[in-house]
Amino acid sequence: MAALGLTGIGHVALKVADINRSLAFYRDRLGFDEMMHLDHDDGSLWLVYLRITDTQFLELFPDGEGNQAPGPERTAVNHFCLETNDLDATANALRAAGITLTVEPKAGADGNRQCWIADPDGNRIEFMQMGPASMQTEAIRRLNSAA
The missing domain is CATH 3.10.180.10 (2,3-Dihydroxybiphenyl 1,2-Dioxygenase, domain 1)
Structure with a gap:
């Protein structure tokens, strides 16, 4: 796949049940820097962008359904x-x-x-x-x- 010119995985995006709980975990406990928020046209939060490294990021999307991610046996x-x-x-x-x-x-x-x-x-x-x-x-x- 060298022909594609890939340099790495740019980001992982997670749909989370509680954005504040997830920010407390990833930002406050793991130490990922909060880079920016993107909002919908109506002003509601669309996603929060966190920096892992200068070229790798984590996107958190709020308002996920359910309380837990699918287990490792699920297709996901x-x-x-x-x-x-x-x-x-x-x-x-x-x-x-x-x-x-x-x-x-x-x-x-x-x-x-x-x-x-x-x-x-x-x-x-x-x-x-x-x-x-x-x-x-x-x-x-x-x-x-x-x-």
Whole structure:
């Protein structure tokens, strides 16, 4: 897919049940910077844009139906993953912010280290530290050498 000129995933968009609860989680506890609000023509909130990095963002859309995201067995987005250089420090920072880890730091089947949390709507979030010999790292080396 190099012909498409892709440089990464620009944003993930979540429909949330309670925008204030979600902002308290993502902005106040995870530390994502609130960049902007976009409103409908009638002045009601359409979405809030949060910065993860300078090129990756999270969009929160208010007024989702129901109280929980579909579980991992449902046809939907299963989870999203945020990459870190130090999983233990990330896990400790999450705990210090009062966030419960649903999966403690561990080695994944792919050779990367991971831990997991859930947001207030039940969306599953993985934090991953890429391993030097992980399946992804080896595949990247193979693909780069073939290019």
